[in-house]
Amino acid sequence: MEMKENNSKPSSSSSAVPSNAGARTLTDSPPTSTLLEPQVIEIPDKRARMAVTPSRIFFTKGVGTHREELQSFELSLRDAGIEKLNLVRVSSIYPPNCKIISRNEGLREIVPGMIAYCVMSSLSSNEPHRLIASSIGCAVPADRNAYGYLSEHHAFGQTDEVAGEYAEDLAASMLATTLGIEFDENKNWDEKKEVFKISDLIVKTTHIAQSTIIAKLWSTVVAAAVFLD
Numbered sequence: 001m002e003m004k005e006n007n008s009k010p011s012s013s014s015s016a017v018p019s020n021a022g023a024r025t026l027t028d029s030p031p032t033s034t035l036l037e038p039q040v041i042e043i044p045d046k047r048a049r050m051a052v053t054p055s056r057i058f059f060t061k062g063v064g065t066h067r068e069e070l071q072s073f074e075l076s077l078r079d080a081g082i083e084k085l086n087l088v089r090v091s092s093i094y095p096p097n098c099k100i101i102s103r104n105e106g107l108r109e110i111v112p113g114m115i116a117y118c119v120m121s122s123l124s125s126n127e128p129h130r131l132i133a134s135s136i137g138c139a140v141p142a143d144r145n146a147y148g149y150l151s152e153h154h155a156f157g158q159t160d161e162v163a164g165e166y167a168e169d170l171a172a173s174m175l176a177t178t179l180g181i182e183f184d185e186n187k188n189w190d191e192k193k194e195v196f197k198i199s200d201l202i203v204k205t206t207h208i209a210q211s212t213i214i215a216k217l218w219s220t221v222v223a224a225a226v227f228l229d
Helices: 046-050 069-080 103-108 160-179 189-199
Strands: 056-066 086-089 115-125 131-141 148-156 202-213 218-228
Touching: 056 069, 056 103, 056 131, 056 202, 069 115, 069 218, 115 131, 115 148, 131 160, 148 160, 148 218, 160 189, 160 202, 189 202, 202 218
Parallel strands: 086 115, 131 218
Antiparallel strands: 056 218, 115 218, 131 148, 131 202
16 A cells, blocks of 8 residues: 655644743833832931949949959959949949949849949958058039049058048038039038038949058958949
């Protein structure tokens, strides 16, 4: 049997994909895009984030003795009851509306490892028979909305009383100059204290001091005003 060659072309089907499938013509509308609305990010005021104004303060002191200077300082902090704190020394402004609390009350607020700001004075020596002292003075204005002053002082050859009154005089004198109180800086502390009391602008002055006489090892004395929230 003779076979015939089939020259017929395959018929096109309606399901066939055209060659220009997926191509966009000029008459096509452009694809639409969804625009994201801008987000408003609130950034807190930097001043508000950084502002730390203590509301309470307590005073403490201590002395430590050891063959190593650093360890004598550590022992002085233990004697003062503040060795568990990460202490940050700050300058000498007594905050407005800040309340002075007792040492015992302040120590009850301490949590090991907490960061605490303080005004601190310390002095170390290993010179035998040498008298050393550290002190903090405080002056509080009558206007509780105004700020006061804290002063730090350390010296050789001064007792607790002498070093303490010197620091108290420093703090009161600094506050008096900001309040416009006129006084003679060459007068002794007792005379200036009477002038400050008469003015009725300074309501309280006080101090804390620690002294010791060196034996054979290193000794450190410390006095501190510790701030609390």
